[in-house]
Amino acid sequence: MPDPLYDSIRVEHVGKVFVTAGGRVLDGKRYTIESTCLMTFYNYPHDKQVCNVPIYFAGGEIARWQLPPVWMKTDSEISMSLQHVRSMFHINHVEYLSYIGSNANPEETCIYQKRLCDYAGSESCYLTDLKCTEAENRNNSLCIKCNNFGGKCSSGNTANCSSVIEKVDPVVLYFSVLEIRFKLTRRLGYHFLQTYIPSVSVVGMSWVSFWIDPASAPARTGLGVTTVLTMVTLSGKVKPAPDLNYIRAIDVWLLGCKLFVILALLEYACVNFTVSSQKVSFFVKSTVFTVSNIQQTYLCIHQSVNSKDTPRHLNHRFFVISERRDACQCPQTTKHDGEKIGSDALPTGRAWERDYLERQAR
Known part of the structure; x- marks a missing residue:
């Protein structure tokens, strides 16, 4: 029998040629063939191949x-x-x-x-x-x-x-x-242990940041950056394949896991920005409310002031009215010289302080 035609083949004789009693000749040959299998990896690692x-x-x-x-x-x-x-x-x-x-x-x-x-x-x-x-x-x-x-x-x-x-x-x-x-x-046993289970664990670990106090910036930022870097490392450990011009199924899986951990990190950035905006808004409202209370206190003092009051009496009256400014109802009264004063006559800015100091000096 002629030897097969193949690019990579090695022929070895197995033992010697035997002739049986019936005239049959037995000659054994061993052929070692190295063959290349053209595979497609669209569904890798869930692929099925025919070689x-x-x-x-x-x-x-x-x-x-x-x-x-x-x-x-x-x-x-x-x-x-x-x-x-x-x-x-x-x-x-x-x-x-x-x-x-x-x-x-x-x-x-x-x-x-x-x-x-x-x-x-x-x-x-x-x-x-x-x-x-x-x-x-x-x-x-x-x-x-x-x-x-x-x-x-x-x-x-x-x-x-x-x-x-x-x-x-x-x-x-x-x-x-x-x-x-x-x-x-x-x-699939190798890929479950080396790719799927670790990637799912890293994504689950990134979601722990949702239960951490937004004020703990180092903890949430450190956890988010660690999970992102871990996913990048896992992506590099996927079994190498020939240069392909298409995306495999495992590439889609790892890209999805990367997207989840990156979104978890970006979620904290959005939360931190929202909380900071709320703090600034609350500070502005509190400042306006404090100035309004001070102005109301000044109005009450201005209406009840007496030219014969000493600075000691004025200080005492100021603290008493400050403690009771919520209950102070003096929309419009008459001063000792007969002039009406109300909220329209209230000095702006820090003018009330200067007026108060001038009265103390007099």
């Missing part, structure tokens, strides 16, 4: 998947040792097919063999504590299944490719291809 590995055969050979007469204890033509598989993906299905291809006439491509194997139940091979490579465990039923896992397979519908198979020749205009397709689902 195909085509193996081309030239020289006029017709390749077909066929179960060896004595090799593995499985009903599938493809057998896997799942305990040797270490991947971020879980294998859902394995599909293998055989077809005739042609680069000159691609419209004549014809599939003459197709089978699909369901790998449900393969998780037990990853979770088992048994080391199926040890001799003591090789006869264990679970190890027999995991060392020769093939899944439950079913054949698909194929076309009649006899007319195209006849065109296969050594000139490589028509060639046969064996293709394996792996349908994979990414495991």
Whole structure:
């Protein structure tokens, strides 16, 4: 059999060639193939991928998947040792097919063999504590299944490719291809522990600032800045991917978490501005109210003043009226010289102080 045509392949002979009593020649070869899988990451890390590995055969050979007469204890033509598989993906299905291809006439491509194997139940091979490579465990039923896992397979519908198979020749205009397709689902345990749970915790921690007193500026500001920087650090720890020209699902999640923690910090800025505005407004109103009370007190003193009063009597009267200014009702009275005085005659600014001092001096 000619060796497969592949860009990265290594061929190794397994043991020696054997000839059985019936004249059958047994020759084993091991092919190590390194293949590249083109993936899309729109839904990363909730993505599902399909990776195909085509193996081309030239020289006029017709390749077909066929179960060896004595090799593995499985009903599938493809057998896997799942305990040797270490991947971020879980294998859902394995599909293998055989077809005739042609680069000159691609419209004549014809599939003459197709089978699909369901790998449900393969998780037990990853979770088992048994080391199926040890001799003591090789006869264990679970190890027999995991060392020769093939899944439950079913054949698909194929076309009649006899007319195209006849065109296969050594000139490589028509060639046969064996293709394996792996349908994979990414495991989420790593991303839950390293991305989702930490990001949710940081967002929840940023909401604690809503219950902190707005007057505690260092506490709320420190908490807000810490959560923002933590989210930036978590974003940088996401498993790197090739340069992409689109946004992944995990990027949207992290951007949303950043937006939440930034809005929590901006919320305190709005609260602080609102509280400061209310304090300024209250201070202005209190100042106006105090000046009004002083003016009212001066009016009451001015109405009750007597030219014979000494400064001692005036001071005493001022303090008495100040304590009772709320109950002072003197809208308009007559002074000792017969002149009427009311709120219209009240001096403005600090004129009442100067008037009061002049009266004390007299």
